[in-house]
Structure formats: C-alpha cells, structure tokens
Amino acid sequence: MIQVRIRKHYPPGPDSCDFTLELDFLAGRGVTVLFGPSGSGKTLTLDAIAGFVRPDEGRILLDDEILFDSVRNVHVPPRARRCGYVFQNYALFPHMTLRKNLEFAAAKHPRLARHRRVNEMLERFRLTDVGGRLPHEVSGGQKQRCSIARALIGEPRLLLLDEPARGLDAPLKAELYSALNQVRAEFGTPVLLVTHDLEECLELGEEMLILREGRLAQMGTPRDIVEQPASVEVARLLGLYNLLAAEVKALNPARNTSLLRLDGCDLEGPYLPRHLIGDRVWLYVRPDQLRVLPADVPPAPNRFVAQLTGVSQRAGSVRLHFEGGFSADLSLADYTAGKSARGWTVEFPRDCIRLI
Amino acid sequence: MGIDWFPLWLSLRVAVLSTAIAALLGIWLAYLLANRNFRGKEALDAAVTLPLVLPPTVLGYYLLVVLGRESFLGKIYESVFGAPLVFTWQAAVVAALFHSAPLLIKSARAGFESVDRSYERAARNLGASEWRVFWRVTLPLAQRSILAAAALAFARSLGDFGVTIMIAGNIPGRTQTVAVAIYDAVESGKGTVARVLVLVISGVAISILWLANRLGPRRAQA
Numbered sequence: 001m002i003q004v005r006i007r008k009h010y011p012p013g014p015d016s017c018d019f020t021l022e023l024d025f026l027a028g029r030g031v032t033v034l035f036g037p038s039g040s041g042k043t044l045t046l047d048a049i050a051g052f053v054r055p056d057e058g059r060i061l062l063d064d065e066i067l068f069d070s071v072r073n074v075h076v077p078p079r080a081r082r083c084g085y086v087f088q089n090y091a092l093f094p095h096m097t098l099r100k101n102l103e104f105a106a107a108k109h110p111r112l113a114r115h116r117r118v119n120e121m122l123e124r125f126r127l128t129d130v131g132g133r134l135p136h137e138v139s140g141g142q143k144q145r146c147s148i149a150r151a152l153i154g155e156p157r158l159l160l161l162d163e164p165a166r167g168l169d170a171p172l173k174a175e176l177y178s179a180l181n182q183v184r185a186e187f188g189t190p191v192l193l194v195t196h197d198l199e200e201c202l203e204l205g206e207e208m209l210i211l212r213e214g215r216l217a218q219m220g221t222p223r224d225i226v227e228q229p230a231s232v233e234v235a236r237l238l239g240l241y242n243l244l245a246a247e248v249k250a251l252n253p254a255r256n257t258s259l260l261r262l263d264g265c266d267l268e269g270p271y272l273p274r275h276l277i278g279d280r281v282w283l284y285v286r287p288d289q290l291r292v293l294p295a296d297v298p299p300a301p302n303r304f305v306a307q308l309t310g311v312s313q314r315a316g317s318v319r320l321h322f323e324g325g326f327s328a329d330l331s332l333a334d335y336t337a338g339k340s341a342r343g344w345t346v347e348f349p350r351d352c353i354r355l356i
Numbered sequence: 357m358g359i360d361w362f363p364l365w366l367s368l369r370v371a372v373l374s375t376a377i378a379a380l381l382g383i384w385l386a387y388l389l390a391n392r393n394f395r396g397k398e399a400l401d402a403a404v405t406l407p408l409v410l411p412p413t414v415l416g417y418y419l420l421v422v423l424g425r426e427s428f429l430g431k432i433y434e435s436v437f438g439a440p441l442v443f444t445w446q447a448a449v450v451a452a453l454f455h456s457a458p459l460l461i462k463s464a465r466a467g468f469e470s471v472d473r474s475y476e477r478a479a480r481n482l483g484a485s486e487w488r489v490f491w492r493v494t495l496p497l498a499q500r501s502i503l504a505a506a507a508l509a510f511a512r513s514l515g516d517f518g519v520t521i522m523i524a525g526n527i528p529g530r531t532q533t534v535a536v537a538i539y540d541a542v543e544s545g546k547g548t549v550a551r552v553l554v555l556v557i558s559g560v561a562i563s564i565l566w567l568a569n570r571l572g573p574r575r576a577q578a
Binding site for chain 2: 085095
C-alpha cells in the first residue's frame with residue numbers, strides 16, 4: 001500500500017512554465033494506473049515516490065515505512081526505498097549482459113543465492129537463452145521483460161512503471177500486458193503504472209487516477225470513470241465523448257425526462273435531479289451511440305439535420321464530423337450507401353445522453 | 357654524432373606520471389563537476405579552466421611563486437623531502453600536470469555528462485550505493501571518453517615547454533625535457549638532434565591522436 005500526499009512547486013524557468021504538483025492518494029494492491037496528458041505530473045509522481053525528486057512538503061508512506069516526511073525531515077535515499085522502477089527507455093545497463101543486469105540488482109544476496117535467483121528470474125521471464133547477450137543484441141520484448149525482471153529481483157514492495165508501452169507496436173504491447181499480468185499473478189507486487197493510453201488503463205488497471213495539471217481530477221475503477229466522468233475536463237481527457245454545452249429548458253419528473261436546448265435545437269434527455277430550469281450543463285455522448293440516418297428520413301424527436309464538416313476513416317467504420325463540434329460513427333457500408341444523398345440526419349437516442 | 361636520448365626518456369617518464377596523477381585527480385573532479393551541485397562549483401570550474409587560457413609562462417611564473425624555495429608550500433616540500441622542488445624533474449611533472457589536467461577534466465566531464473542519467477537512477481533504484489553507481493555504471497559508460505581524454509592529456513604533457521622551463525628549467529641530463537631540448541638544439545645549431553627529436557615526438561603525437569580518435573566517438577549504445 002502506498003500513501004502519497006505531496007506538494008512540489010516548480011517556478012517558471014527559461015524553458016518551462018510555473019507548475020505545481022499537489023496530490024493526495026492511496027493505492028493498494030493490484031495495478032493502479034496514473035492517467036493524464038503530457039505534463040500533468042505523472043512521471044514526477046513516480047520520481048517522488050522513487051526518491052529522485054524531493055517534494056516541498058507532504059508525506060509518502062509505503063506499507064508502514066515513511067519514505068518522505070517534510071515535517072520530520074525524512075527523505076529516504078532512492079537506494080533504500082525498495083520501489084522497483086521500470087524506466088521508459090528500460091535503462092538496462094548497456095555494458096552488461098542481461099544476466100549481469102539482474103546480478104547487479106541482486107547484489108545484496110550472497111553469491112550462491114544470487115545465482116539461483118537470477119536463474120529463476122531469467123527462466124520466469126523466458127530470458128534464459130539470451131541471458132549472455134548485451135541489451136542491444138536482444139529484441140524489444142526481451143529488453144522489456146528483462147527490465148521488469150530486474151526491477152522485481154530485489155523483491156520491491158511496489159513496482160513503478162513509466163509509460164512502459166510508449167512507442168511499442170501492437171504485438172509488443174500485448175507481450176507487455178501478459179508480462180504485467182504475470183507480475184500480478186505470481187509476485188503480487190502492487191503496481192503503479194503511468195500512461196496516457198486509455199486502452200492500457202482499461203486493459204490493466206484495477207484502479208485509475210486521473211491527473212490534470214498536477215492535480216488529481218478523478219479516481220475510481222477505469223470502467224466507472226469511463227462511464228461517468230466527474231467533470232468536463234476528465235471527459236475531454238478521456239477523448240471518448242462528444243461534449244456539448246446545453247441549457248435545461250424543462251424538467252418533467254413524472255415522465256422522468258428533461259428538455260435540453262442545444263445550439264438551436266431541442267433534445268429530450270433523461271431527468272436531471274438537482275438541476276433547475278435555465279442551468280447550463282454539459283451533455284456527453286459517445287460517437288458510436290449516435291444514430292446517423294440519411295437526410296430524408298421523417299422527422300422525429302431528438303433528430304435533426306446536421307451539416308457534415310469532415311470524415312475520418314477508422315478501422316471498421318467511418319467517423320463523421322458535424323458542424324456544432326460533434327462526431328458520430330457509421331459503418332462503412334451505411335456511409336457508402338448514404339454518401340450520395342445531400343445530407344445527414346443525426347439522432348441522439350434519449351437513453352444515451354448523459355450530463356455533467 | 358651521438359644523440360642524447362635522455363630528454364626523450366625524461367619526457368615520457370614525466371608524461372606518464374603526470375597523466376596518472378591528472379587521471380586520479382581529474383576523474384574525481386570531473387565527476388563532481390558533472391554530477392553534483394555544491395557551493396563554489398562555478399569557482400571550481402573557473403579555476404580548472406584558467407590554466408587553459410593563461411599563457412604557459414604566466415602559469416609557470418605563478419607556480420614558481422607558489423612552489424619556490426621561499427614560498428610556504430616550497431618550504432613544506434623541502435622539509436618533507438629534504439630538497440627543493442623547483443628545478444628538479446619532479447617540478448617538470450608538476451608543470452606537465454598543470455598544463456594537461458584541465459584538458460583531461462574538461463573532456464572527462466563531457467564524458468560523464470554524456471552518460472544518460474536514467475542509468476544512474478536505475479542503479480540507485482536497484483539499491484546501489486553512490487560508490488557502486490560510480491564504479492559499475494558511470495565510469496564504465498564514460499570509459500571511452502575518459503581514455504580519450506587521458507590520451508590527449510598525455511600528449512599535452514609530453515610537449516609542455518613554457519611551464520616546464522619556468523619551474524624545472526633547462527638542466528641537461530636532469531630537467532631537460534624533449535620540448536626544451538629541441539629549443540636548445542636549435543639555439544645552439546645542432547640541426548640533426550633537433551630534427552630527430554622533432555620527428556620522434558611528431559610520431560608519438562600522431563599515434564596518440566589516432567588512438568584518441570579511435571577511443572572517442574565510437575561508443576556501444578543499447
């Protein structure tokens with residue numbers, strides 16, 4: 001269990017602007033992901049936990065040991081923290097073979113025990129055959145596994161991973177995920193993983209922390225966060241939703257509905273408890289939940305003709321971008337069939353509309 | 357006509373000794389300058405650079421003032437070793453040291469600074485002490501630059517003239533290094549001696565340059 005409550009201020013410099021990291025969170029067993037855009041303080045958080053960066057104030061508690069406490073002036077040096085760190089570039093020592101890299105990390109064990117542990121780790125991470133090679137002589141996946149093995153060999157109480165999947169192609173990512181699942185299953189070491197890839201959060205994370213401009217924006221399971229972002233900023237960061245500003249025009253608790261005015265047209269939405277007529281709200285809906293129909297379908301509630309501004313191709317579908325700043329997904333076949341028509345009608349299904 | 361090879365041997369001996377001392381001191385100083393933040397770092401950096409920009413005779417003059425028989429350090433040396441330092445071959449070592457160490461420190465520092473910080477961080481994270489980080493990670497990774505720096509420092513100590521003549525003088529058979537001997541030979545019209553020594557030294561210098569270039573740029577990177 002890691003408990004972090006820190007503040008770190010960076011005054012504006014010649015090539016950086018004023019930045020303050022201010023966090024308070026607790027991460028338990030399993031994989032916790034730190035998600036956020038570049039410059040939100042994710043890596044800085046890892047560096048503070050590992051001891052490379054000394055916060056201005058606060059406290060870091062790992063299990064029951066104080067790693068940092070500004071009040072008591074405690075700052076445990078990185079070497080004594082037992083937080084395994086997998087660096088973004090893996091940082092395998094280029095002048096040592098994979099085996100030597102592991103031996104370096106197992107130095108505290110006596111020779112025989114060390115030899116046995118290194119062999120065991122090489123085997124567990126399928127590196128036995130390449131143990132005698134230098135890092136630049138092995139594949140990306142092997143380097144990755146070796147850096148995880150190296151971080152784990154000292155039996156850390158916490159494993160920190162800094163964007164381990166950055167710049168990896170799909171097969172290597174899959175390999176990384178399986179290696180991390182192995183860590184979870186076989187070692188049980190709590191993991192704190194930094195990423196700006198939402199897929200990765202959903203794939204690996206049991207708990208998710210969203211960082212924005214040095215602050216915690218939301219915390220919860222990845223599924224909950226994706227389903228119910230706590231703020232417009234979080235919804236925007238997730239990049240999953242159309243976000244539209246709307247005004248509450250009418251509320252009908254009896255029918256459990258509401259009427260929302262949206263840029264000149266009215267939409268029927270779900271009932272909004274704790275809102276008043278005239279409130280400004282944000283409406284969010286996933287592009288794949290919108291229905292796109294040809295322009296000549298008969299009018300119906302929540303349907304309106306929209307002006308197409310752009311089209312982007314996706315793996316199995318087409319994403320249509322409309323005037324008003326929203327987009328909708330359409331299968332390739334439907335798009336080809338309707339393309340010749342003059343316009344599109346978009347329907348916002350009532351049940352899919354959600355509000356912040 | 358016989359050529360006196362003494363200056364060549366003396367120069368080699370002086371260069372080897374001064375390079376060894378420069379390497380011991382210089383690598384440590386370079387590491388401090390590259391990796392640590394401390395008070396007076398700027399001043400130390402300036403002090404290390406100064407010998408590079410001062411004319412050698414000026415540097416030699418300062419050393420003469422600081423190490424001369426009447427100076428504080430000179431007296432200490434004399435009371436410990438029983439003989440003065442100036443105008444001995446040991447003084448030639450000091451001269452070569454001051455002439456070459458700044459170059460070594462500059463290059464070694466650049467070498468240390470070119471080592472990716474994440475390797476050192478990784479080593480610390482894996483429980484290594486600072487001592488171990490230095491010997492097992494930083495130094496091996498900067499090894500080539502440091503060897504190249506040492507080669508350049510060796511070449512520079514081999515050829516020092518100005519500082520040597522100021523504090524070691526020109527005593528044939530005792531403190532006359534090759535550079536001084538060449539000057540002496542030309543002055544007294546011994547053309548052959550000068551030519552032979554010039555050719556030998558040029559050969560040594562070119563081999564060192566070749567060696568330094570081979571060591572310098574190529575580095576195994578993962």
